[in-house]
Amino acid sequence: MELLIEIVYFISAAVFIIGLKQMSSPVTARQGIVWAGIAMVIASLFTFADPAVLHNTGNLGWMVLAIVLGSTIAYVTAKRVAMTDMPQMIAVYNGMGGGAAAAIAAVELVRVSRAPETAPDTTIMVLAVLGAIIGAVSFSGSGIAFAKLQGLINKTIRLPLHMVINLGLFVAALVIGGMMAFTGQVDPMLLLIFFIITLVFGIMFTLPIGGADMPVVISLFNALTGLAVAFEGFVLQNAAMIIAGTVVGSSGTLLTQLMAKAMNRPISNVLFSSFGSATGGGEDESIEGSMKEVQAFDAAIMMAYASKVIIVPGYGMAVAQAQHKLKELETLLEERGVTVKYAIHPVAGRMPGHMNVLLAEAGVDYDKILDLDEVNPEFPTADVALVIGANDVVNPVARTNPDSPIYGMPILNADKAQNTIVIKRGRGSGFSGIENHLFYADNTRMLYGDAQKAVAGLIAGIKQL
């Protein structure tokens, strides 16, 4: 039986890798996740036959209950949540994985505290402790990431000496963990303190990071959870966990780098400095011109008589769930012979690709959705660029002002279009807190209001013509 379980784990690990490979192409992605899902179910079912699980039949009922509870809660929430809220749900599920890895370590360490003679050798203890730290940080940190994206925590919180406190917590966790690992003696009280410190560290680490940077952080926590799972895999001598965890750890790290690169910011910058509080020289430069407001009807006329319109959606569109209205607008414009294209910045929305998912949900064709390199040469030929709830990703200072904190970030050149209409909720600046010079440009008109209502206004306007 044990051999059979090993074989199942081996096949599962292989299927996970193949599934992940398939998930990196749009054609095979669905098939990939389904195969990985089947492998996961089979691996879990066979685990019931594991000697460790079988020898403790008293726990079996509880185990099944735990699986049913966890699965049901996750299933219901994942089914119900709106597409726009997906990023924070990924954070939650990822945090659960991190918590589970930490719990594995906790069970093993509590057992060592009760029966020191069962302590595994030092290498395993070190891995258990490291997995515990990483898993717990991912758990509590993901919780904060969720709270931030869900809007439960709105501002970046930064205590005096924040970095020093964080460093202190981190070192304390390492020292206590090291003591447990190298002595093989686990004091229950110390273990409790150890977990409290690591959980607090995860919270403190995530609090100062701004909402705009959360996707990078979630991706990083995803990679970390993978690593924690791999470490606990070593502890439990489970190759499937080691392989799957490590693969996620490294692919997650790569994904994190890709995201940070899309924002043109090194990861260290994302993690250790907050955007909003930066008092870069960018603000000093005086802004010429003023914001010019436009009514929906006038904006509608501009678009209806254009020959080419490029729509630039941003987070504001996602929040307002305006993607369906946008599709309606596209159809109306196309009926009038206007060419409509969508320009997606790599970090538009809350995660790379998030905007594509939302537009696809509304039924927009892929080939109308262009990425940065494809669309930038097209702006000068567009009569109207319609910017919806996007800000920093169209800010021309990224090209022009070397002092600006976002200087060098690749942006969509919406300012190069003949006319630009910006739909925006209010006059405030974007996530980065940097003034957007595009809004003050001569050929820019501001259409204030919630993205969904504003687009509805445009639709009504075009229908009247």
Add this chain to the structure above:
Amino acid sequence: MIEGFTALYIFMLSAFTGYEVISRVPVILHTPLMSGSNFIHGIVLVGAMVAMGHAETGLETMIGFVGVMLAAGNAVGGYVATVRMLEMFQPKKKEG
């Protein structure tokens, strides 16, 4: 049985595999892929089950219970979220 350098080799090869497997992914799939890899570390469920099996005292069982519950949530939530996102990329079928 998995020890010392064997473990290290598994770790190294898996790390390179993960890196290679997603190195040429289009931007539109970044979010679904993150969600998918999030699902894959849901394999922590099998570990949580084994750890709960090791549990002998009430406290250990309780921690194990929480672990298994969280792990199941990771796996199921990760799966459903990924499938829902990838459904968006299906060729048009909801028109009907």
